[in-house]
Amino acid sequence: MSQAEHLNQGQRAEDKALDYLEQQGLELVERNVRYPFGEIDLIMKQGQIWVFIEVKYRQSKQFGGAIQAISQSKINKLRRAANHYMQCHNIDAQxxxxxxxxxxxxxxxxxxxx
Structure with missing residues (x-):
């Protein structure tokens, strides 16, 4: 699979996740927020709660599926990016x-x- 095909597949997965979460009542705030030290796929709100979302796509669960693809390093980067986002936007919320x-x-x- 080429890099462009991989990116398109990832974008389709994010679109699918966004549609699903909006159907569940979450509200989109921002998507694809990038910092040099990390990236946030989707930032949404559920009521007063800010929700930072990592979207993972896998064609099958053969090698553990999408959830197993999230490393501790990725978790740390996402937490750092979310903390930075909240500080930059003066967000003091759950x-x-x-x-x-x-x-x-x-x-x-x-x-x-x-």
Whole structure:
């Protein structure tokens, strides 16, 4: 798979995750927030709670699926990026980290994943 195909597949997975989460009542704030030290796929709100979301796509669960693809390093980068985002936007509110794991057959939404 070429890099462009991989990026398109990732974008489609993010779009699918966003549609799913909006159907669950979450509100999009921002997407694809990038800092030199980390990236946040989706930033949403559920009521007063800020939700930082990592979207993972895998074609199958053969090698553990999407959720197993999130390393401790990735978790640390996401936490750092979320902390920076909240500081930059003067947000003093409850937040959580969710994962939306997508494969060819299912969407799994894991709230408070880490």
């Amino acid at each position: 937040c959580r980290f969710d994962v939306v794991a997508i494969d060819a057959k299912a969407i799994d939404w894991i709230t408070n994943a880490f």
